[in-house]
Amino acid sequence: MKLRSLVAIAALASAVTACAQEKDDSTAPSSSSAPAASSPVLTSPSPADTGAASAAPSDSSAALPASCTKDSLATRTKGTLTVGTDKPAYDPWFAKDDPSNGQGYESAVAYAVADRLGFAKTDVKWIVAPFNSVATPGRKKFDVDINQVSITDERKKVVDFSSGYYDVAQAVIARKDSPIAGATTVAQLKSAKLGGQIGTTSYQTLTDVVKPTHKVAAYRTNDIAKAALKNGQIDGLAVDLPTAFYITAAEIPDAKIVGQFPAESGGEQFGMVLEKGSALTSCVTAAVDSLRTDGTLADLQSQWLAKTVGAPVFGE
């Protein structure tokens, strides 16, 4: 009677699909507006000394379409902008693992975007959005997610991106006594044991650009990757440049930035993630664009990511 098991399997399958149709409260009907596909190349931030340039409301929402206002935006909760990010929220993108304090570059950018769209600071609600919840198709629990997600065409098939709010470079950090501490070219990294975090372009850079002889160690969290680097279980760790500066300055003092990878053509940018076909995409993109045009992004970068210049660039 093997059929009995088939019946059981079918019943199980039906139970699973029944459970999968999770009801999400207050789902905004998402009109399928085409995402604004604009990704202008940014100029690198000039380390302008703007002192305490906070993300104060700047009333220059003139650049935004009239439909991009708090009351006309079809957000998950009317009048509230729900922003997702993963936990822990790492420096220098966030501060003290608290995205809602407005400190750290991405927190500041999120509040600046909200401000452009007419949301007050109190109208912004933060929720924890693990990486996998950002990567799945279908309904999201957040309006936008800001979590150092690089914009790629492959990912655009599944989610919408705002325009880029940060031009990112990838770097390799190592302990000062590591065999690759003095490496100046990509070729010199080939024989090293390297590691990176899953889902990051840092990891992709190792496998696609460096192509080391040892298998690249893949870590689920940066914390374990950092511990492995400290222990000497890997010779070098690939992270984005601001993170590299932060780790070597504050977290692992006996580590240094070995170098950064030369930027590819078109460059790599972090973008905010939205549900595929979200009605908000064009407005969020317009907000990011206006923040770029009026120099707010550059100001916030010099405030929170000031130390991202001076890392040597790897030769071929």
Place this chain on the structure above:
Amino acid sequence: MSEAYTPSARQLERERYRRARSRRSTAVAALTTLVLLAVVVALVTSAPGWPPFRESFLSAHYAKEALPDVLRGLWLNLRLMVVCEVCILALGLTLAVMRTLRGPVAFPLRLFAAVYTDLFRGIPLLLVLLLLGLGVPALRLTGVTDSVVFWGGAALVLTYSAYVAEVFRAGIESVHPSQRAAARSLGLSYGQSMRHVVLPQAVRRVVPPLLNDLVSLQKDSGLVSILGATDAIQAAAIITGRSFNFTPYMVAGLVFVALTIPMTRLTDYVAARSGGLPVHGNVL
């Protein structure tokens, strides 16, 4: 049934009737199964999110890309599983024997075994993995490897041995005391009676739960990936992380199931052969 036997007309009638009934019940079972499957398929494919779901979870392109990587990762799972299982059986049996020793002299050994099983059954495997995989290398001991696969394997062995020790102990204690008494009265020493009389019966009785633990170990071997070693699931996660496509996970899942089904069949076969426990009913 002897050869001279010829079934009576009534017996033939009876057999015909039984065959007809069994055909009918098979047909009914097949029908309900098919109907249920059809309903499930209809429900899933008519969901508003079905096209993007299919693209994200059932994409042939990504399945093709993921399969070689997933299989390479699975090779790590398999190696870990085989090597760890051997160590686990040895350590688990040792602990069980220690814990069933008699007499006040052996108290420290009994105590050690009891504390060990309590401790390692209590600590979540993930913590043991992190403590060994990141903690030991942090000590920078000379001559001690800091291979994450080695320490990950060690964590699996330590944790699973505690479970397996309890399984063995249950087996040992299920052997009737008269067996031991008979062995001793024949002049066998304690060790000999354990080795030749008690343990063979004990082990035979606990083969099914042991294989249960083996199947479980096969899946848990993937937890080593938290330390940075790439197993089948992690190989899938890497592609998913890059592409936002979840098909690689489905591929990894199928590969694991494909591995577990033969294992389960083997489990049933061994259990049936071992004669320790009669297998009632059918294997499904």
